[in-house]
Amino acid sequence: MKSELSRPELLNAFIGSRAPSYIAVQQGQSALSWAGFIFGLYWLLYRKMYAYFFLIALFGLFIGLILLIIGVQPQNLVWLGLLPHLILGLMGKRLYLDFAEEKVKAYQHDPKYSAKVFAEAGGTAVSLPFLWLFTQIVVVLMLSTPFLKY
Numbered sequence: 001m002k003s004e005l006s007r008p009e010l011l012n013a014f015i016g017s018r019a020p021s022y023i024a025v026q027q028g029q030s031a032l033s034w035a036g037f038i039f040g041l042y043w044l045l046y047r048k049m050y051a052y053f054f055l056i057a058l059f060g061l062f063i064g065l066i067l068l069i070i071g072v073q074p075q076n077l078v079w080l081g082l083l084p085h086l087i088l089g090l091m092g093k094r095l096y097l098d099f100a101e102e103k104v105k106a107y108q109h110d111p112k113y114s115a116k117v118f119a120e121a122g123g124t125a126v127s128l129p130f131l132w133l134f135t136q137i138v139v140v141l142m143l144s145t146p147f148l149k150y
Contacts, residue, residue: 005115010104013115014122015096022100025093033096037089042129044088047096048122056084 005013012019025031036043044053064077088095100122107118 007104007108010107010115010118011100013119014100014103016119016123022093022097025097031091031093033089033092036092036095037085039129040085040088042132043092045128045132046124046126047099048125048128049096049099052095052099060084 008023011023015022033043035046039046041053041057044050044056060080060083064080067077067080068074103118103122111118
């Protein structure tokens with residue numbers, strides 16, 4: 001079964017309304033992602049890049065635990081949390097464009113559903129960043145109130 005849309009059309013549909021700014025990266029324009037720099041891992045969830053989110057979150061957790069074990073003060077580990085923001089700010093658009101191109105390539109190779117459903121699979125998800133923020137707030141509150149029994 002062949003896809004009814006061309007590769008650029010599928011890429012535009014998958015990325016959504018901000019497609020021109022992401023596709024401009026292919027033509028040598030700036031790959032700086034302000035959203036990736038400001039929101040960090042939340043931006044990955046917003047753009048539905050879940051594997052990258054879990055990879056970076058687990059890597060950060062692992063490195064943070066290793067640094068705590070070897071004796072680095074927790075106050076100094078705050079700077080470690082800014083590293084994903086910097087990386088996503090500098091490489092975010094290119095990372096998302098590569099992600100979208102892989103999804104389009106896989107869809108063109110084996111279109112299992114309509115192009116409309118494919119376009120809805122891309123784009124953005126507002127609920128997951130808020131769910132992650134809520135989860136973090138609950139965990140911090142639970143850890144910072146030792147007088148309550150959970």
